[in-house]
Amino acid sequence: MPVKSPYARKVRASSSSLWRRKGPRLVRLDVELTERCxxxxxxxxxxxxxxxxxxxxxxxxxxxxxRILGEAADLGCLTVRFTGGEPLLRPDFExxxxxxRNLGMGAxxxxxxxxxxxxxxxxxxxxxxxxxxxxxxxxxxxASYERVSRAKGSFKSAWRGIRLLQDRGIPFIVKxxxxxxxxxxxxxxxxxxxxxxxxxxxxxxxxxxxxxxRRDREKSRSIARLRIDPKEAARELAGNPRKRAGFMEFVxxxxxxxxxxxxxxxxxxxxxxxxAYGILYPCIMLRSPGAAYDLRNxxxxxxxxxxxxxxxxKKASRPEYLERCARCFLKGLCEQCPARSWIENGxxxxxxxxxxxxxxxxxxxxxxxxxxxxxxxIADGEERVGGRTNPAKKGNLHGRAEKECPGT
Amino acid sequence: MDPKIKMDALYVPSPDVVAREIxxxxxxxPITSGIGDLEDELFTLNxxxxxxxxxxxxxxxPRAIAAExxxxxxxxxxxxxxxxxxxxxxxxxxxxxxxxxxR
Numbered sequence: 382m383p384v385k386s387p388y389a390r391k392v393r394a395s396s397s398s399l400w401r402r403k404g405p406r407l408v409r410l411d412v413e414l415t416e417r418c419x420x421x422x423x424x425x426x427x428x429x430x431x432x433x434x435x436x437x438x439x440x441x442x443x444x445x446x447x448r449i450l451g452e453a454a455d456l457g458c459l460t461v462r463f464t465g466g467e468p469l470l471r472p473d474f475e476x477x478x479x480x481x482r483n484l485g486m487g488a489x490x491x492x493x494x495x496x497x498x499x500x501x502x503x504x505x506x507x508x509x510x511x512x513x514x515x516x517x518x519x520x521x522x523x524a525s526y527e528r529v530s531r532a533k534g535s536f537k538s539a540w541r542g543i544r545l546l547q548d549r550g551i552p553f554i555v556k557x558x559x560x561x562x563x564x565x566x567x568x569x570x571x572x573x574x575x576x577x578x579x580x581x582x583x584x585x586x587x588x589x590x591x592x593x594x595r596r597d598r599e600k601s602r603s604i605a606r607l608r609i610d611p612k613e614a615a616r617e618l619a620g621n622p623r624k625r626a627g628f629m630e631f632v633x634x635x636x637x638x639x640x641x642x643x644x645x646x647x648x649x650x651x652x653x654x655x656x657a658y659g660i661l662y663p664c665i666m667l668r669s670p671g672a673a674y675d676l677r678n679x680x681x682x683x684x685x686x687x688x689x690x691x692x693x694x695k696k697a698s699r700p701e702y703l704e705r706c707a708r709c710f711l712k713g714l715c716e717q718c719p720a721r722s723w724i725e726n727g728x729x730x731x732x733x734x735x736x737x738x739x740x741x742x743x744x745x746x747x748x749x750x751x752x753x754x755x756x757x758x759i760a761d762g763e764e765r766v767g768g769r770t771n772p773a774k775k776g777n778l779h780g781r782a783e784k785e786c787p788g789t
Numbered sequence: 790m791d792p793k794i795k796m797d798a799l800y801v802p803s804p805d806v807v808a809r810e811i812x813x814x815x816x817x818x819p820i821t822s823g824i825g826d827l828e829d830e831l832f833t834l835n836x837x838x839x840x841x842x843x844x845x846x847x848x849x850x851p852r853a854i855a856a857e858x859x860x861x862x863x864x865x866x867x868x869x870x871x872x873x874x875x876x877x878x879x880x881x882x883x884x885x886x887x888x889x890x891x892r
Binding site for chain 2: 482
C-alpha cells in the first residue's frame, strides 16, 4: 500500500535508505539471554544444561536487561537480537521481549522453537517482532533430529512450535546445519522450506561450526570433528554457475588484502553483544578477556565510544598474520577474523588454518588459484578477480550476508 | 473504503505506535500487528510531516493545525489544510493515528 502523502514514507527497518545521515550510534544489540539450552546439539558451542543452576544464578535479571535495552534505544538502536543458548528458556522472556518492543525496537529471535507455546505464539502475533523469527531445524525425522539435539522429545516439540508459528501466520525462516545425521535429508528439508512463504530462497546452512568461544578444548575438539571438508565446502558454496557468479561479483569488490587492520567488520562499532552475565563484547563470537566490558559497572555508550573504539584501533603484529593474512587477496573469501583467531589460537591476529584451507579451496573452485599457489604470494590478485576493490567498503564474507556470520 | 479525516475532530498518535527520534529522523515504529503492510516496515516523516505530528496532541483539530502551520510557513491555508488532511488520512488508515483527544 503506497504512501501518497509527500510528508511520510515507509521503509523497511533493514534498509540503509532509512538514514539521510550516518545512521544511529548502535544499529543492533545482540542479547544472549542465557547460555543454557533445552537441547545439547553436537555442533553447538553454547549449550549449558537447561538446569544448570550455577549459570542461571549468574544471569542478568529482567530489570538489568531492560535497563540496558533502554540505553540501546537511547543510542538509536532499532534491532535487538535475542539469542542464547535457547532464549525461550527464560521464564521472563515475554517481559523482556515486550519491553524491547515498547522501546520501539524490532526483535530478531533465534530459537529452536521447542519451547514455543500457544500463549507466547499469541503474543508474537499480537506484538510482532517486526523481523522474521529464525528457527534452527536439525532434521526431518525424529531419529536424525535427536541424534543432533541429543534431547529426547525435542523433535516433536520443535515441530509443534513451528506449527504454532505457521498456524498464526507469524513470519519465520528456517536455518539448517549440515551434519552427518541429517545430510541425506537435504532434499526433503529444502522441499519443505520452499513451502514457507517468508523464505527468500533455499535455507542457509551452518557447516563450518565455530568452536567453543570461551575455548573449552574438549568441546572444541568434538565440534571440529563435525566440520565440513574444505573441498566439499567449496563445492557447496560455489559448485554451480549461479553460485560462482555471485562469489565472483563479491570478490571483485572485496579482494583487497587487509594489511595490518584487524577489524574489517562492524563488530563493536555499530553492533555489540551482551552476554548472559552482563559483559558486553563487540560481537557474538569474540570472547577474549581484553574485549570484555562489564555493563554492570558501565554504560553501553562508554563501551562503544571508549573500550571498543580503542580495541578496533589495534593492529595486527604477529609475523604469521603479517606474512599471510595481511597480504592475502583472498581475505574477502576467508572467515578468519579476530574472534575466530582468538577462539582457535588464543590471539586476535593469527591465521586460522581451517578457514584458510576453506578460502583456498574456494578460490581454486572459482579458478582464482592454481594448485599449489597461496593467496598471500599472489601479486596480481586484483587482475585475477577482474575487479576494482572499493577501499571504502572493506569487508569479508561476514559483511556480505549478515546471516552467514553469527558474530556481526 | 479508506477512513476520511474530519477536519474539526481531534486525533492523537495511536498508543500502539512508538515515535522515535533517531539521527534527525522521526521514526514511527508499530508495536501491535496490523499497522504496517510488511513485517519489518517503519514509517518516517519529513520536517513538515513532523510539524504536523507534533501538533497532533488531541487538543488541536486538523483545521487548527493547518492554520498554525499556514501562519508559521506564510502559506495559503487551503493548501496546508489539504496537506494535513492527506498525511493524516495516510496515518489514520494504517492506525498510526486514532480519533480521540480532548486531554
